Every structure is written in structure tokens, then in C-alpha cells.
Amino acid sequence: MSKQHIFSDFPPVSRQQWVEKAVQDLKGADFTKKLVWNTYEGFSVQPFYTAEDIQSIAEFTAFAQTVQRPESAWINYSEIPAGSSSVTKALAERSVQQGADGLLFIVNGSTGFKFEEVLSQIDLTALHVSFRLPTPDPEFVKSYLGYIGKRGIDFNAIHGFVDCDVLEQWITGEEKPSVSVIKALASQLLITRQCPGLRGLAIHANAFVDSGSNTTQELAFLLNKIVAYTDQLSDEGIKAEDILKEIQLCLAINGDYFFEMAKLRTVRALLATLLNQYGIDFFHTSILSTSSVWSKSSCDAFTNMLRNTTEAMAAVTGGCDALQVIPHNASATAPDEFSMRMSLNVSNILKAESYFDQVSDPAGGAYYVEILTHLLYESALDLFKAIEQKGGFIRAFEQGEIQKEIEAIRIKKLQDVEIRKQVYVGVNQYANPSEEFKAANKKSSTAKDGALVPQHATLSFEKLRQQIASFSVRTGKAPQVYLLAFGNLAMRKARVAFSQNFFAAGGFVAAEHYHEDPITGVDAAIASDADVIVLCASDDDYVASAEAVVKHFRKSGVDKLIVLAGNPPALIETLQAAGLDFNIHIKSNAVEVLRAVQGKISPIDKINNWL
DSSP: OOOOTTTTTSSSOOHHHHHHHHHHHHTOOHHHHHOOOETSOOOOOSSSSOOHHHTTTHHHHHHHHHHOSSOOEEEEEEEOSSOOOHHHHHHHHHHTTTSSSSEEEEETTTTOHHHHHHHHOOOOTSSEEEOOOOOOOOHHHHHHHHHHTTTTGGGGGGBBEEEEHHHHHHHTSSOOOOHHHHHHHHHHHHHHSSSEEEEEEEEHHHHHHHOOOOOOHHHHHHHHHHEEEEEEEEHTTTHHEEEEEEEEEEEEEOOOOOOOOHHHHHHHHHHHHHHHHHHHOOOOOOEEEEEEEETTTTTTTHHHHHHHHHHHHHHHHHSSSSOOOOTTTTSSOOHHHHHHHHHHHHHHHHHTTOOOGGSSSSTTTTHHHHHHHHHHHHHHHHHHHHHHTTHHHHHHHHHHHHHHHHHHHHHHHHHHHTTTTSSSTTBBBOOTTTTTTOOOOOOOOOOTTTOOOOOOOTHHHHHHHHHHHHHHHHHOOEEEEEEEEEEEEHHHHHHHHHHHHHHHHHOEEOOOOOOSHHHHHHHHHHHOOOOOEEEOOHHHHHHHHHHHHHHHHHHHSOOOEEEEESSSSSHHHHHHTTTOOOOOOOTTOOOHHHHHHHHHHHHHHHHTTTO
């Protein structure tokens, strides 16, 4: 059968022709303003890329593709929390039965870990078995290898890693690792290097992601951290090559689908560059991708299942060696059997039903991903060099440089969440106001000065929901919003829907009430149990009636709030002078407005300082 060149009859289309066609479809609107996306890295991402765009980076693209992971399958990790030997054993065996081929045991230093009791039914040659320790513990690792020896297992047949990232602990609030801790870590590496498949130096980037960094910062600071470990352990007499071969990278997966693909491809290119600087031949470093804290929410927690799925897809497409999907409800409660099974099944479905494990580097060659990979590589390398010139990771962190860099991005991200430019379904958009939410506890202790604090991007909305829950417990009812709809059908319906969605994000229950006469309608609203009255109509209807409605409301002297849905610029000042409390619109900072509304209807909760 001869090959048919089915596209030979179609002339090639240049990038400029695509742009011209887009401008035509936009009816002359500004192409850049309408279609170009400006990222938190400062990149201007085009709506499409062509072969022309990657011609200038062809050399880098070829380099990046050669250092990607050659295998297509990945290890499906399950985290096994500390507990009694019998409970730990049961959880581990159940995880294996449900599809885990990697087990990460959380080891509690006070109770120890009984290998004979926990691992007796585990095939250590078929599974990746890893341990998270509270501090470097050479004796623990030596005992593990001793247990392996007793079972007659070849050290070359086992795989996993030992996780005790003392620099990660330090930057999130623990004490700075002492010389004795680094010495213990060095001793630990001397033991793990007896087993080629057991990595002794897990290095995390989670703290950067979960405190709000952008991807450039995550990659650059991770590289700085690797150099810091290499410097410290080299001082203990271990060669740089031996240190770097012991590394297990642990990266948090954030919510930006294509950036997460490019991030994993970029980190491999950066590692290859770093190895070259040390004069070391390239070798592949194992990467474990783990669900991030930042992209999850306590509100509508089942939605985290969907986030976990898309994030896992990005990670395996980007080329992770191992995947750990954290249960969707982990931030709100201790995961149960159901949530642990669902988290494992995300990876299972991607393999067994979606065949994501059948293609190596599936993102390679995609113009968009190749461009992002190059942009991230260049920007991360520049930031990495800047931090090294300032004395390296430890000094930069002690002087607050790293925290300052991340804080600037975190503020931008949180603002975008609060104005709902960055959408979190079930939280700042399409929230369920009837969802049961725990009332706020007393204010927790503040984090250690200078520490990076992992948090949800949606934390401010979660605090609002906690405050509303406190209000409901104290008063016996949730705050009610009376949507006073009048006038033009299409516009009043649109503004009713907008208002319901807006107030639901704060836990307010909003109900529509249509009145042909808005004055009669406001009397009904005043007589209702509602705490807030929202006018929902067209701008023309507001011009005709809103001032009279607001003045009529104010004459009643009732202790309620009156709000307008919309932002008619020529009318707002007049309505505010008449007594309008707020107006809400698409550019409103939802958190600021909802917080102010809640503070006015419940001054006691306002005093609680928004716990």
C-alpha cells in the first residue's frame, strides 16, 4: 500500500496568516489584549504556536528531548500513616490490593517501625518501598537493609527512597539543621548507596508551590536547594556525583495543566545542565509528583477528586517516575478507606483505561509545551544564578530573599482568586451555600517568622465559610439574602444568577423574589427574615427606580443591608448618597465585599479577626 500525502494539496499557512484570520474573527479587536495570556512568570503566552515559533529554539528542543525519561509507566504511590504495626500492615496490604505499587511509610520516631511485623507479606522486589523519617536516621536505614538481608533479598532488587528533607523542614518552621544533622544525613547516604535503587536524599519543592510560588521560582529554588545539599554533604567527604545520584525529587502538582507538563520536562533539562557544571555525565533522576496543598480546598471537597485527576494527567504526561495522589478530603479530615481507594484509582484509571502509560514523552514535539519548556528553563536558570550570586539557598532564605520573591507572586495569585479571575469551582464560583461547614475555632498560633506557610489558594473563602458557620450556630439560621428582581426579564434573571453565585461563595443563601413594583418589593423584603436585600434589574430600570427604592428602604430604619447588582457608573455615587451599602459586579473583590457584609450583619464575628 503506497503512502498517501493527504495534506499535499493544502498550501502551508504561516503564523502571520493565522494572526490575520484571528483579528478578522475578532472584528478588528486587539489581538494581544484579547488572546495573549500573561502568566505569573511574566511570560506572554500566545493563543497558538506554529513550526515557525520553535525554529529559533531547535537546539534547545533537541537537547530537552534527549534528557526526558525513556520509560512510559510510573509507580502508583500510597502513603501509609504512622500507627500500630497491625494497622500499618493492614493499610499497606490493602493499598497493594487496590493498585499501589509504591508504599510510602510515615515513620513516627517515638514508636519506631517493626519491619518483621509490617513487611512480612510485602514483596519488596515487586514494590517500591519508601520511608518518611522525622530526621536522618542511619540506624533505621541500616536496620532496614538488615531485614532485607535476613529475607535473602539482593540489594540490587529493591527500590524506593528515604525522605527526611531537613531543609524543607527548616523553611517551613523547624530549626535550621545542625552540623550533627547533616553528618547523620551523610552517614545515611553512605548506607543507601549500597542499594542502587534506594535513594537516600529526597528533596522537595512542595513548600514553594504550597506557599504560592510561580513555576519559575519552584524550579529555580529547587535547583538552589540541590546545590545547598551538595555543598553541605561534600563538606562531610562525599563526592558530588555520589550525592547527586542519591537524589529523589518530590514535586507538588499544581493546577495549571500545560505548565505542569512543561515543568517536569524543564526540571530534567535543568538537572542535565547542573550535572554538566559538576562535570558529571548525565543520568536520570527519579521524580515523584505529589498532589499540592495550594490547589485544593476544604469547601466542596469532592471537587478535589477532579483536580487530582487533571493534575495527575499533567504529571504523567510530563514524565514523572512516580505519582502520589493525596486523598481529596485529606485537608479536612483523616482520609478514610473510600478516599484512599479513590486516590489510588486516579492513577489506576490513567493506566488501565486511558493508556497514559503507553507513550514515552507524549508532550514532546507539541509546539506549545516545547515553548513553555524553553521559557521555564531560561527564566528558572536566570533566577537560580541570581540566588547563587547572593550566597546560595541557605543565605538567601536567611535574608528573606526567597520569601520576598514568593510573597509577591502569592499576593497576585490570592487577589485573582478573590476577584474570581482565577476560578475554583465549588469555592469562589458555583459554591454550595447549603454545604455543612465547621464553625471557626479560636485563632491558631502564628507561624514562625520567616517560614513558608503551606495553604490553600482558597483560604480566604474558607475563612468566610467558617465565619458564616459560627454565625449560624449562634443565631440558629444561616444569613438570608433577598434578591429583589424587577424590570427587564433577561437582565434581572442574569443579575439574580450572578448574585446567587456571588453570595454562595460566602455561605449566604440567596432566594429570588420578583415584584412588578420595586417599592412594594422592598417593603416585602423589609418584612422578611433576610439580612441583605439585593436589587436585581437592568441599568435602565435602576435609573428609573433604584434611588427611590433605596430612599424608601432607608426611611424604614430597618437594620438590614441594601445592595445593588451591577455597576452603572453614572448612578453609583447617587445611590451611595441615598444610602446604598454596596454594589457587586464582575470586578468586585468578592472576599472584601462578603467580609464587609458579614461584618455588618454580625459585628461579633468581625471582632474575631477573621480567624
